[in-house]
Amino acid sequence: YMAEFPYQEKWLKANEYKVIKGKVYRVTYSLNEELAKKKYEYSNFHPVFCRPFFHDVTDIYTAERNRMLTIPVDSLYYTPNNEELVYLCLANRQQWIPVAYSQLIDEKLCFNNIEGGIACILATWDGKQLSMLSDPFVVSSDTGEIHFLNPQKCTHDVNLYRKFYMAVKGYFYSRMIGGVIEGSNRADFNNSDTLFLVKEAPYRLYTVAHLKSDKAYRYIRYRGAKDSYCNIAELSFYENRYDTLPMYGKIIGTPGCYGNDGRREYTNVFDGKTDTSFDFKEPDTGWAGLDMGKPCKVSKAIYTPRNDLNFVYKGEMYELFYWGKGKWNSLGKKKAIADSIVYTAPKNALLYLKNHSSGKDERIFDYWNGKQRFW
Incomplete structure (x- = not known):
């Protein structure tokens, strides 16, 4: 059984856990003797497999998503000899790490126990380094x-908004789906009007919401969806849709946060910092808002989800790479002037965005239907 957090009441079976794993090995105290013997049979046995205190348990964790991956020889740069080992590699930042191996049989390579939803590459090992045998593939x-x-x-x-993604399907961002912005002239929000409904998980640092109401309200708030713990990092309101200076008021909301340590209170929503957030102590009924002091018209809101600090940030230096001819090729460095950065890149390329200013979390992606698709 597995869980994202240890306090979860309901843990999931391993094969129900939705994080894409690709390949799963279980670390053991005993040596995998069958695998260990292989290093004496092949001259090009990669060090990853030379002292294998692990066993392949991919089928346990993937169930019906477990597959045999078959690559025809005509997809390779050249044809390896029948005794040469070919490694299936997954990316770790800008490096490729072998996770499985195979040999050419009947003009194809077959890899057992592989979960889909991954990007891979094939390579050989000469005792010192990997040599790429194919283009990357998903x-x-x-x-x-x-x-x-x-x-x-x-x-x-390519319009880029992130350099990394959260493994659990954008966990914190998805918690905003179903959240609402409400206006009322009563402090208890009886007879409130819904001004905006969050219908999809935010994909960028700042999302603009145009509010549909001609009425004036003294109290404006964001109310979290069911089971969301009212997760939100930042929220600002604007009288007119073209305004750039936010409205100010007295911060109001539901007190109490996870851990009861005061670090994730509702006041964080209006502190101007996208790296702090509200994490209400209960899964439902949490909210954060402003008391304007008098009824005011509000036409626009800008919100930021609780996040992992991997968005594109204004003023930070980035560099985009694409994979081609067996290596990462730079498309140049750029300083972001907003919460997105635009590059001209080859179509159908594997990409990698590096932040030279802060952070270490980075992940490969391609650009599919106008959006980043991380692997």
Whole structure:
């Protein structure tokens, strides 16, 4: 059984856990003797597998998502000899790490116990370094279909908002779905009007919401959705949709936060810091808002979800890379002037955005249907 947090009442079975794993090994005290013997059979046995105190348990954790991955020889840069080991590698930042190996049989490579929803590359090992044997490719989590990411000569603009993603399907961001912005002229918010409904998880640092009401309200708030713990990092209100200076008022809300240590109270929502957030002590009924002192018209709101500090931040230096010809190629450094950054990149390329100013969390992605798709 597994859980995101130890205090969760309901733990999930390993094969119900939705984080994409690709390959799962269980660390053991005993040596995997069958695998350990392989290093004497092959001259190009990668060090990862030389002292294997682990066993492959991918099938336990993936259930019906467990697949055999088959790569035809015509997808490779060259044809390896039948005795040469070929490694399936997954990315760790800008490095490729072997997670499985196979040999060419009947003009194809087969890798057992692989979960879809991953980006991989094939390589050989000469005792000192990996040599790439293929372009990177992604494996569909639904069908197991393989798509190779070979950069094209034609280019397109890519709008980037993040350098990393949260493994649990954007956990904190998804908690905003179903949250509402409400206006009222009563402090208890009886007879309140819904001005905006959050319908999708935010994908950028600042999301603009245009509020639908011509009425004036003294009290404006964000009320979290069910089971959301009212997770939100920042919120600001504007009288007119073109205003850049936010409205001010007395901060109001439901007191109490997780841990009861005062670090995640409702006041964080209006402190101007996107790295602090509200985490209410109860899953429901939490809210944070402003008392304007008198009825005011509000036309716009800008909100930031509780986050992991991996958005694009104004003033920080970034560098975009694409994978081509067996290595990472830089598309140049840029300083962000907003919460997004735009590059011109080859189509159908595997990409990697590095922040030179702060943070270490970075992950490969491609650009699919106008959005970043992380792997």
